[in-house]
Amino acid sequence: MASRVKAADKRLKEQPKIEPAMLGILLFIVVEVMFFAGLISSFLVFRLSPIQWPPAGQPRLPIEVTAINTVVLLLSGFVFYKASQVLSEDKKGLYLSLLSLTAFLGILFLATQGYEWVHLVKYGLSASSNVYGGFFYALVGMHGFHVFGGVLALLWVLVRSLMGAYSSKQHLGVDLCRTYWFFVVGLWPVLFGLIYF
């Protein structure tokens, strides 16, 4: 019995310690994934039903611009990945410029999305006239809202970085922000494929 107790205690010590905040953000992303799963399944109920999709008389969605915008967002994810890589080598200057580039690309994505929205509203894609328009604004809007939240977190991390809060040894805040950013970046191609095609 005593030896079993000892073995159990030893196992507990050897377990790699999970950073609580990282576990928290991962669980939060699980909730987010389920949220978008709910929205996307609702969308698919209509998309896969025999009704005409898109309904007649709807403006054409800007596939080309949005495809470029998708690349912009994916690029921002890659730049963020590079940024945290150089942070672990303590190349602070390069890290700061890469992180700023990430934030810039995120804001560029949002601005382009907003610009396209204004055009679509002008061309008569309305949320209230049919479910097609409703889902476009609901899905794209909800994703945009999450990107906005991610950009705010990015700017916060950027400010903290300028104050010298992070280094190769201390980078939890960067990791948390990156994890969340990867989520909003990874979600977009799925939505793009579903909504625009």
Place this chain on the structure above:
Amino acid sequence: MSQEHHQSFLTKYIFSTDHKMVAKQFLLLALAMAVFGGFYAFLIRWELAYPNQPAPFFGVVTPDKYNVIITLHGTIMLFFVGMPLLNAFPSNFLVPLMIGARDMAFPRLNMASFWMTFVAAILLISSFFVPGGPVAGGWTGYAPLSASSEFTGVKAGAVLWILSLALIFIASSLGGINYLVTVVTMRAKGMTYSRVPLTVWFLLAAAMTFFLAVGPILAGAFMLLMDNVFGTGFFLPGKGGEPLLWQHLFWFFGHPEVYVLFFPTLGFVLDISAVFARKPVFGQKLIIGSTVVAIALSFIVWAHHMFQTGMNPTLVTPFAITTILISVPFAIIYICMFLTIHNGSISLEPPMLWALGFLATFLVGGLTGIFLGAAGADIYLHGTYFVIAHFHYTMFPSVFFGGYAAINYWYPKMFGRMLNKTAATIHFVLTFIFFNCTFWPLFIVGMGGMVRRIADPSFYPQFSPFVHLNIFATISAMCLIATQTIFLWNFFSSMKNGKKAELNPYQANTLEWLAQSPPPHGNWGPKLPVVTSGPYEYSEPNKTEDWHTQAPSYKGEASHG
């Protein structure tokens, strides 16, 4: 880290990050909201027994008011009484104490979770003061009633209801994430998962089930909000929408949600049974395994709430099968509960009475569920009071028998004083009798064919044979509500006048009984407890005492006076 620092009233009682204070805030919120929920229950029963006669303290319950009242009764009892009482309150109070931690992993998130819940409650209540009044489409918010004001005349009330629920759902999932992270990362030395008490296991099961299930209903709430505010038509057939979609989203969440309100009680009952029968819990690992199976199944049973709605009939059989199947893991857990008390030396202290009361009453709820899970029987029973009786035989034992069991059991640790035992026993006996007298007749009324969700049964001559049973149920319900004043008196007066509690009044093994009553900020003395045994090692052979604590080397506060 054990801090005896001075705190202002504001940081100690209002914006507190101490898990025990947050727990008490949740408990008080639940009790306050239960007063509203109970009053609405009284009005519902009054109208069913004495239609169109003015109810005391209210006046005539007209059909439109009746719709508002049943909606708010359901919303409040499930989300503002059940979840705070069974999830937030015990998780906050017990998780750190039972695993030997000083606080939650994210204390400020914890505080935020309470205040978001509080604001959600205010939003719900404020819907009384907007034009059109509060939401009146039923607590399930079925579209299109909830999606457009043309059906019930409620506009702002519906928006407030959606926002309120979305807020409490977000608050509860943040809370759930907090509990889970706390258990994973902050267990005391030696507290392996097999030594974690079942109460904590089940609180985690509830938290996990909740935050896995809540996403789709939040998506539904978002779409419902757009229907109400921006004029989209996701759930409105007139605009090409699909009202059944709301029901799918709602019940995908709604069915796991009833287990969220049921799992914690299983944990309390098992822990309490072990202590008051002086026996180890039977089949601890079997119970945990069954719970995992039940959680997995709970995500694929939701459409049994919708057999009558005109959903695709091909789906009926698979959902009926999963529904019947889910009773297997619960039956295993139930048998383990009986085997835990079997041959024990049982002492009928109030917490044990509530636990036994739960076993007796929930069994009726569980067994009648099988009738409703079988699609053929459900088509006849679903629209009737049989469903009301079944639902209350599951939820009332879970929320109230389980909640009262927890409050009675952990009261000495929370407030440092004992509840009055005579009053607690009388409270249990009367609640048990009046609960059964209230809801048992509803099974009969329901099988006779009396339909639910109608305000004035006297309008329908075919319900006239049920008048006497309805009056009997109503009088019992009024007695049931009146009985709860015994509890409220006991709860509040014992805080001041109760007998001083010892550290460990029940000679229980789990860690929370090592801490002071009530535990100070930081819970433990200078050194954290070190755990060397499991939580249920009662009545071991060849030992002089029939219990031993999980952390025998713990010195407590003694070392610094």
